[in-house]
Amino acid sequence: MQRNLNHTTIVTIEKVVDETPTVRTLYFSDNILSNVLPGQFAMVWIPGINELPMSVMISKESGKAAFTVRKHGLASTGLFNVKSGEKIGIRGPYGNAFDIKQGNLLLVGGGTGLVPMMRLLTHVKSTDNVTVLIGAKTKDEVFFEDLANDLLQHNSHDVIICTDDGSYGEKGFVTDFVEKLINESHFDGVYTCGPEKMMYKIVQAAHSKGIFVQASLERMMKCGVGICGSCCVGEDLACKDGTIFDGNHLSTNKEFGYIHRNKAGILEDY
Amino acid sequence: MEPNLATSIGKIQLGQPAMLASGILGISLDVFNRIYRSGAGAVVTKSLSSEPWEGYPNPTIFSVNGGGWMNAVGLSNPGASNFAKMIEPNNDVPIIVSLVGSIPEDFATMVNEFKNCNVTAFELNLSCPHVAKVGLEVGDDPELVKKIVTTVKNSTDIPVIAKVGLGTTHYLNTVKTAIDSGIDAITAINTVRAMAIDVETQRPILSNKFGGLSGTPIKPIALRCVYEISSKYDVPIIGCGGISTWEDAVEFFLAGASAIQLGSAIGDNWINVFDDINKGILQYMKKKNYSTITEMVGLAKKS
Numbered sequence: 001m002q003r004n005l006n007h008t009t010i011v012t013i014e015k016v017v018d019e020t021p022t023v024r025t026l027y028f029s030d031n032i033l034s035n036v037l038p039g040q041f042a043m044v045w046i047p048g049i050n051e052l053p054m055s056v057m058i059s060k061e062s063g064k065a066a067f068t069v070r071k072h073g074l075a076s077t078g079l080f081n082v083k084s085g086e087k088i089g090i091r092g093p094y095g096n097a098f099d100i101k102q103g104n105l106l107l108v109g110g111g112t113g114l115v116p117m118m119r120l121l122t123h124v125k126s127t128d129n130v131t132v133l134i135g136a137k138t139k140d141e142v143f144f145e146d147l148a149n150d151l152l153q154h155n156s157h158d159v160i161i162c163t164d165d166g167s168y169g170e171k172g173f174v175t176d177f178v179e180k181l182i183n184e185s186h187f188d189g190v191y192t193c194g195p196e197k198m199m200y201k202i203v204q205a206a207h208s209k210g211i212f213v214q215a216s217l218e219r220m221m222k223c224g225v226g227i228c229g230s231c232c233v234g235e236d237l238a239c240k241d242g243t244i245f246d247g248n249h250l251s252t253n254k255e256f257g258y259i260h261r262n263k264a265g266i267l268e269d270y
Numbered sequence: 271m272e273p274n275l276a277t278s279i280g281k282i283q284l285g286q287p288a289m290l291a292s293g294i295l296g297i298s299l300d301v302f303n304r305i306y307r308s309g310a311g312a313v314v315t316k317s318l319s320s321e322p323w324e325g326y327p328n329p330t331i332f333s334v335n336g337g338g339w340m341n342a343v344g345l346s347n348p349g350a351s352n353f354a355k356m357i358e359p360n361n362d363v364p365i366i367v368s369l370v371g372s373i374p375e376d377f378a379t380m381v382n383e384f385k386n387c388n389v390t391a392f393e394l395n396l397s398c399p400h401v402a403k404v405g406l407e408v409g410d411d412p413e414l415v416k417k418i419v420t421t422v423k424n425s426t427d428i429p430v431i432a433k434v435g436l437g438t439t440h441y442l443n444t445v446k447t448a449i450d451s452g453i454d455a456i457t458a459i460n461t462v463r464a465m466a467i468d469v470e471t472q473r474p475i476l477s478n479k480f481g482g483l484s485g486t487p488i489k490p491i492a493l494r495c496v497y498e499i500s501s502k503y504d505v506p507i508i509g510c511g512g513i514s515t516w517e518d519a520v521e522f523f524l525a526g527a528s529a530i531q532l533g534s535a536i537g538d539n540w541i542n543v544f545d546d547i548n549k550g551i552l553q554y555m556k557k558k559n560y561s562t563i564t565e566m567v568g569l570a571k572k573s
Contacts, residue, residue, distance in 0.1 A: 004333055004335050006332060006333030006339075006537075007332055007333050007334065007335050008329070008332060008468060008475060010468065010470040010471060043328075043329075043332075045328075045329055045475070047468070047471040047473050048473060050327050050328050050329075050477070051328035051329040051330075052328065074327075075327075075328070087470060087471055089329075089468065089471075089475075091332060222328055222330045222331055222343060223330070223331035223332075223341075223537070225331075225333075225537045226295070226536060226537065226540060226541075227294055227295065227331060227339070227341075227533070227534070227536055227537040228293075228294075228295070228330070228331055228341075228343060229294065229295035229296055229297045229298070229301060229316075230297070230346075232295075232297060232298045232300070232301050234298070234300045235298070235300035235301055235303065235304045237295070237301070240540065261297065261298075261348075262324075263324040263325060263346060264322040264323055264324050264325070264346055264347060264348050264349070265297040265316070265322075265346060265347055265348040266322055266348040266349075266352055267356075
């Protein structure tokens with residue numbers, strides 16, 4: 001029987017890797033999720049706890065995929081606490097994919113927003129010149145630096161870390177560093193995923209200079225298929241129209257960067 | 271005469287017969303506009319309560335193996351007051367405001383929240399199958415149905431629709447109570463109380479355990495209900511339940527519905543489904559030489 005992608009499929013966690021004290025990557029075997037496009041997500045069920053949207057993390061082993069989760073709320077902490085040998089449910093993949101340009105590329109990730117950036121790196125051409133900017137509050141929260149360098153070993157590349165407190169890499173906000181980079185060099189594509197305020201500034205900086213830019217948006221999600229409406233951003237549904245939107249589109253969206261909806265659907269400021 | 275998709279449900283006039291069903295996509299005016307532009311005759315809001323509700327934890331929605339969708343969202347909504355403020359700028363989209371609750375006076379208060387809004391009709395949710403004390407539990411209580419319908423009818427001149435479902439009181443009795451209390455139209459049916467269990471983890475999948483089944487599996491049941499209501503009572507009917515193609519829509523017209531609502535079909539085919547259904551109905555009308563939807567309504571009862 002063909003798998004119903006909108007119904008949960010149970011997988012067993014095979015390996016758990018601590019990335020930072022609050023971030024873990026959980027690996028499992030699944031042929032469908034192992035081959036998703038950069039930016040696509042799955043709805044992940046932690047039985048007895050909750051279900052949440054997660055960008056699908058890469059694995060070096062074929063036929064495997066992973067989720068990289070930061071413990072934060074009830075659902076993400078539930079997933080963070082899943083141990084090797086335990087089972088979770090997955091449905092999807094959902095959402096669109098990054099439109100990957102060629103030439104000079106700039107990827108900016110904040111926190112677990114780095115996950116789709118890592119998958120994007122597996123799709124760049126060897127002729128591309130790739131800059132990866134990793135933003136974190138402090139040294140302890142930096143992860144995927146080695147992975148990014150490893151994935152780009154055959155490319156001309158630069159992996160730059162920005163910490164808010166200067167405890168590692170460049171000191172300062174990643175958004176300021178992006179503006180500096182955009183002013184200094186030419187980019188053919190800018191890609192970002194992370195906190196919305198960060199993405200908003202990056203999209204503005206790139207789009208105002210006519211640079212192609214895409215951001216992956218995060219919203220409260222329930223269905224993942226465009227029925228419940230929880231994830232609407234203006235007239236867009238993050239799950240169905242996105243989660244990836246380009247600068248042209250985002251610059252006309254009144255809600256991006258400013259407001260989102262809570263579980264009851266009430267508007268809240270960022 | 272060229273066929274025309276306009277239809278009327280009693281005093282409610284719509285340009286197209288397919289509406290967005292309650293609970294689906296209904297929390298932003300921008301999204302309502304988009305759905306209206308995609309060919310819907312009206313949008314029905316999520317069911318609004320007097321206070322904001324967060325709803326149930328996930329999992330709340332998924333597709334059932336074998337067909338259809340299961341949900342127990344738990345009537346999450348921003349509350350009638352917040353919602354009324356959001357839709358106040360609306361001048362273009364026919365909006366039907368769905369209301370849910372268990373206290374008749376709350377309904378009157380909620381109706382009043384919308385006094386500065388363009389509202390095409392109110393739809394009373396007497397049939398949500400997965401939230402205690404409201405929805406189906408109200409629909410199952412004839413005294414409460416009578417009080418709520420009477421209170422709402424006394425609070426507004428805007429048409430009032432009752433949405434009924436399959437509960438422990440026979441839905442035809444609920445329909446009769448609503449009609450006797452002055453209801454303007456009936457929407458039939460809501461999702462059907464149901465559940466799904468994951469065999470690997472041996473747990474109900476929905477966080478609420480029980481939810482409502484929607485989509486193609488319930489279409490023949492909904493069609494039967496519309497046919498029964500229209501055979502027994504002279505009341506305008508909106509058909510709802512598993513409609514996903516123009517043929518489904520026409521079946522509901524022939525059974526006695528003057529309009530239809532779509533929900534799960536959007537999960538299967540996205541919002542293009544409105545335009546697809548409109549085109550299909552028009553072609554059918556041309557072929558059968560009908561100029562209005564009304565000419566088709568209830569024709570299957572002739573034999």
